[in-house]
Amino acid sequence: MTTMAERPETAAPRRRRHPLRPAWEEEPTPLGRTAKAVVLTLVVLAVAFPLYVVVLTSLSPQEAITRAGGLVTVPDGFTFAAYEEILSGGxxxxxxxxxxxxxxxxxxxxxxxxxxxxxxxxxxxxxxxxxxxxxxxxxxxxxxxxxxxxxxxxxxxxxxxxxxxxxxxxxxxxxxxxxxxxxxxxxxxxxxxxxxxxxxxxxxxxxxxxxxxxxxxxxxxxxxxxxxxxxxxxxxxxxxxxxxxxxxxxxxxxxxxxxxxxxxxxxxxxxxxxxxxxxxxxxxxxxxxxxxxxxxxxxxxxxxxxxxxxxxxx
Incomplete structure (x- = not known):
C-alpha cells in the first residue's frame, strides 16, 4: 500500500475562496481571463471600427466611394480634397x-x-x-x-x-x-x-x-x-x-x-x-x-x- 511519503508530487490544489472575501476579489480563472479578453476586444472593435470607417471614407476619392456603394471599409486610394474644401475659409x-x-x-x-x-x-x-x-x-x-x-x-x-x-x-x-x-x-x-x-x-x-x-x-x-x-x-x-x-x-x-x-x-x-x-x-x-x-x-x-x-x- 502506497504511503503519503511515497506518492508522486501533484499540482497544488486550487485556493478556495475565503468565506469573508467577495467573489470579485478572487484571482480569476484561465477561462475567466480569456472571456474578459474576448469581451474587451469586441468592445474595442465596436468603438474603433466605426471611427475607422468614417476616417477612411473622408480620405477616399469619389471613385472608391462609388465602388464601395457608400462608406469605404477597404482602402482604395487617398485624397485630402474633402478637408481642403471644408478648411478653405468657408x-x-x-x-x-x-x-x-x-x-x-x-x-x-x-x-x-x-x-x-x-x-x-x-x-x-x-x-x-x-x-x-x-x-x-x-x-x-x-x-x-x-x-x-x-x-x-x-x-x-x-x-x-x-x-x-x-x-x-x-x-x-x-x-x-x-x-x-x-x-x-x-x-x-x-x-x-x-x-x-x-x-x-x-x-x-x-x-x-x-x-x-x-x-x-x-x-x-x-x-x-x-x-x-x-x-x-x-x-x-x-x-x-x-x-x-x-x-x-x-x-x-x-x-x-x-x-x-x-x-x-x-x-x-x-x-x-x-x-x-x-x-x-x-x-x-x-x-x-x-x-x-x-x-x-x-x-x-x-x-x-x-x-x-x-x-x-x-
Whole structure:
C-alpha cells in the first residue's frame, strides 16, 4: 500500500475562496481571463471600427466611394480634397474657430466658477451656506424648463450672442457637488495652519487646496470642455446668425439633415475632379471628434481618481 511519503508530487490544489472575501476579489480563472479578453476586444472593435470607417471614407476619392456603394471599409486610394474644401475659409472653418474659442473660454469660465462656489460651500461657516447648498441640490430634482430658460435669456438681451451659450449652463450642479465633496475631504488641519500663518481664503484656495485637487479639477474641466464642444441645442435655440454657428450645429444641419449650409456655396471641384459629398460629411464628423480624442488620453489617468474620490469622500 502506497504511503503519503511515497506518492508522486501533484499540482497544488486550487485556493478556495475565503468565506469573508467577495467573489470579485478572487484571482480569476484561465477561462475567466480569456472571456474578459474576448469581451474587451469586441468592445474595442465596436468603438474603433466605426471611427475607422468614417476616417477612411473622408480620405477616399469619389471613385472608391462609388465602388464601395457608400462608406469605404477597404482602402482604395487617398485624397485630402474633402478637408481642403471644408478648411478653405468657408462656413466649416469659421464654425471650427467658433467652437474652439467657445470651448476654451467656456471651460475656463465654468471651471473657475465651480471651484470658487465649491470652495465656498465646503466651508461650513461661510455666508448662507445651507440655503445656497439647498438651492444647488434642488436643481437635481427640478429643472427650469425650456420656455422659462428661453424667456430669461431673451429678457437679459442675450439672444444671438455667444453669452447665451455660456451663461445659462455656466455651472453644473453635479460638478459642483463632486468638487465640494473633494474639498471637504482635505484635512481641516492644513487650512487651519495656513490661517495661523496669515493666509486668507483666496490664498488658501490657490496655494493649498487647488494643488491638492489637480485630479478632480482636470476631470471637471474635461466634463465642461466636452459639453461645450458637443453642445448644439442652445446654439440652435439662441443663435439666428449663421456666421455664429458652432461646429456641432453645422454638423447637425449638413450631415444629419442633409441641408446645404447657408453661405457655404456649392461643393466645387478640387484638384480637377468632383468632390464627393459623403467624404465632405465624414470629414466634418472627423473634425468634430478629433479634439476630444486628443484631449481625453491626457486626462484619463485622473478620471477615475477624481470622480470616485470626489464623490465618495465627504
Amino acid at each position: 462656413v466649416v472653418t469659421r464654425s471650427v474657430l467658433v467652437s474652439t474659442g467657445l470651448t476654451l473660454f467656456g471651460t475656463l469660465f465654468s471651471t473657475t466658477l465651480t471651484v470658487l462656489a465649491a470652495y465656498g460651500l465646503s466651508r461650513r461657516g461661510s455666508f448662507a451656506h445651507r440655503p445656497l447648498l439647498f438651492a444647488v441640490l434642488l436643481t437635481f430634482l427640478f429643472g427650469p424648463g425650456l420656455i422659462p430658460t428661453y424667456l430669461t435669456v431673451q429678457a437679459f438681451g442675450l439672444l444671438d450672442t455667444y453669452a447665451s451659450l455660456v451663461l445659462p449652463t455656466a455651472v453644473a450642479a453635479f460638478n459642483l457637488v463632486v468638487m465640494r465633496s473633494f474639498f471637504m475631504s482635505i484635512p481641516q488641519e492644513l487650512t487651519d495652519s495656513a490661517r495661523i500663518d496669515g493666509a486668507g481664503e483666496f490664498r488658501i484656495l490657490t496655494s493649498l487646496v487647488l494643488p491638492l485637487s489637480k485630479a478632480v479639477t482636470a476631470v471637471i474641466a474635461l466634463f465642461y470642455g466636452v459639453g461645450y464642444w458637443n453642445a448644439f441645442f442652445n446654439a440652435f435655440l439662441y443663435l439666428s446668425t449663421n456666421d455664429k454657428w458652432p461646429l456641432q450645429l453645422v454638423l447637425r444641419t449638413y450631415v444629419l439633415e442633409g441641408i446645404p449650409i447657408p453661405g457655404a456655396g456649392p461643393i466645387d471641384s478640387v484638384a480637377g475632379g468632383p468632390l464627393p459629398t459623403l467624404a465632405v460629411k465624414m470629414a466634418v464628423v472627423v473634425l468634430a471628434v478629433l479634439p476630444v480624442l486628443f484631449v481625453y488620453p491626457f486626462v484619463q489617468r485622473h478620471f477615475t481618481k477624481g470622480v470616485i474620490i470626489g464623490a465618495v469622500k465627504g
